[in-house]
Amino acid sequence: MPTEPAPGAVTLRAFAHPLRLRLLSLLTGAPMSAAEAARELGESQANVSYHVRRLHEAGLLTLAEEVPVRGGRALRYRHDPASGAAAAQGGTDDLRMLAAALAEELQRRARLRAPEPPPHFTDTEVWIAPEEWAALVERASELGEELHRAARAPRSPGAIPVSASLLFFAMHAEDAEDAGGEEAQDPPGAGGADRS
Numbered sequence: 001m002p003t004e005p006a007p008g009a010v011t012l013r014a015f016a017h018p019l020r021l022r023l024l025s026l027l028t029g030a031p032m033s034a035a036e037a038a039r040e041l042g043e044s045q046a047n048v049s050y051h052v053r054r055l056h057e058a059g060l061l062t063l064a065e066e067v068p069v070r071g072g073r074a075l076r077y078r079h080d081p082a083s084g085a086a087a088a089q090g091g092t093d094d095l096r097m098l099a100a101a102l103a104e105e106l107q108r109r110a111r112l113r114a115p116e117p118p119p120h121f122t123d124t125e126v127w128i129a130p131e132e133w134a135a136l137v138e139r140a141s142e143l144g145e146e147l148h149r150a151a152r153a154p155r156s157p158g159a160i161p162v163s164a165s166l167l168f169f170a171m172h173a174e175d176a177e178d179a180g181g182e183e184a185q186d187p188p189g190a191g192g193a194d195r196s
Helices: 018-029 034-041 045-057 081-087 092-111 130-149 173-177
Strands: 062-069 072-078
Touching (some): 018 045, 018 072, 018 092, 081 130
């Protein structure tokens, strides 16, 4: 089996592509080769192979197994969600790229949602005490770990497809107060309050 690359200075940019987000989710539930993942996602094998290589080089995918296929061998990769902890770094550009990829991916997922309303929605931009922030981040991390542990292979009997996104980050005070030289204002009908 090939040796694994040592995770390097991975930043949020490694996640900043909608297909990479889909691959990481897919390969959390089951190890797959690039060809298997391409079939599952309805993407070209060449495109998936490229992104699998980039994710593997970033240390976000590990080689789970090699299996014989038609006179050759297929490499199956798996995502260990704990590998993303090293990538919780990055500058403003990295976070903007990730936010753009998440926005595109959320639009795709929203088109696939079940007809009933979402069981939970929270969106907030608030000021809180640092110790409360630290405790909330820890709880969100635990929930993220639990979601990943619960992941199953696609179409597993009794399993349902779900979507969950958690992105917590602190902001600079001047950014919250001053957006582009003007006082930041919510558009009509929007608000920074928690909506559940």
